[in-house]
Amino acid sequence: MSPFWITAFLDFSADGFDDGLRFWSALTTYDVSPRRGKVGEFATLVPRDGDAFLRVQRLRDGEDRIHLDLHVSDPRSAADRAVGLGATEVADFADDGYVVMRSPGGFELCFVDHPAGVRPAPTAWPGGHSSLADQVCIDIPASSYDSERAFWRDLTGWEQRESSVSPEFSSLVRPEGQPVRLLLQRLGEQSGTVRAHLDWATTDRPAETDRHVAVGATVQEVREHWTVLTDPLGRRYCITDRDPETGVPPKPPTD
Structure with missing residues (x-):
């Protein structure tokens, strides 16, 4: 049961929720929905189109993280299938439309039945470039990389493709209309829990970096194909040299 939509959840510690929400709303220029949940712990960043x-999400405890919502027609059936692929069920709220799971490496995901289907367009900025937060990079310790990569491939049904940038990365080919790409990174550390970070695609990385810094981000490292930043709360994310329309890196120039 392949997901028909994927949502990336930015989960904030209780103390950082308000500041984190303000930063990411300003960075995306997306409006914030009315808060929902028993104690107002959830909100949506609402795109213009x-x-x-x-x-x-505001967490009751724990540090900032990312989790994924996989939108499917039948969360209960999808959860049962995921268990067969090696996932662990955490909580069954199928009567309310969702089931909470963990991947074999400990990364949290949910199956939900919320409808969605129209991918938002990248944002065009006054200076002439465009960008979109369009990719979740799943960061996997080396010892569990092969099994975790196989899990996500089989769970989504998306084709796996090796990276042309680095042997430490592979991607799952995003079907037409999906808003979120999935990149899989093999970390240098041997063990630990699988985690994730968000990646932006842009047509002009220096200009996009300047825009993020102006909103309050801090540059941590500049690499050949991406720049690592942190938000004001210390959450790491990247700006990458990828086409925000297609999500793929530009082809290298030929002689």
Whole structure:
């Protein structure tokens, strides 16, 4: 049961939720929905066009993280299938439309039945470039890389493709209309829990970096194909040299 939509959830510690929400709303220029949940712990970043694919959550405990919502027609059946692929069920709220899971490496995901189907367009900025937060990079310790990569391939049904940038990366080919790409990174550390970070695609990385810094981000490292930043709360994310329309890197120049 392949997901028909994927939502990236930015989960914030209780103390950082308000500041984190303000930063990411300003950075995306997306409006914030009314808060929902028993104690107002959820909100949506509402794009100008298309359906929402970025949401936020205030955690009761724990540090900032990302989790994924996989939108499917039948969350209960999807959860049962995921268990067969090696996932662990955490909580069954199927009567309310969702089931909470963990991947074999410990990364949290949910199956939900919320409808969505129109991918938002990249944002065109006054200076002439465009960008979109369109990719979740799943960061996997080396010892569990092969099994975790196989899990996500089989769970989504998306084709796996090796990276042309680095042997430490592979990607799952995003079907037409999906808002979120999935990149899989093999970390240098041997063990630990699988985690994730968000990646932006842009037509002009220096200009996009300047825009993020102006909103309050801090540059941590500049690499050949991407720049690592942190938000004001220390959450790491990247700006990458990828086409925000297609999500793929530009082809290298030929002689």
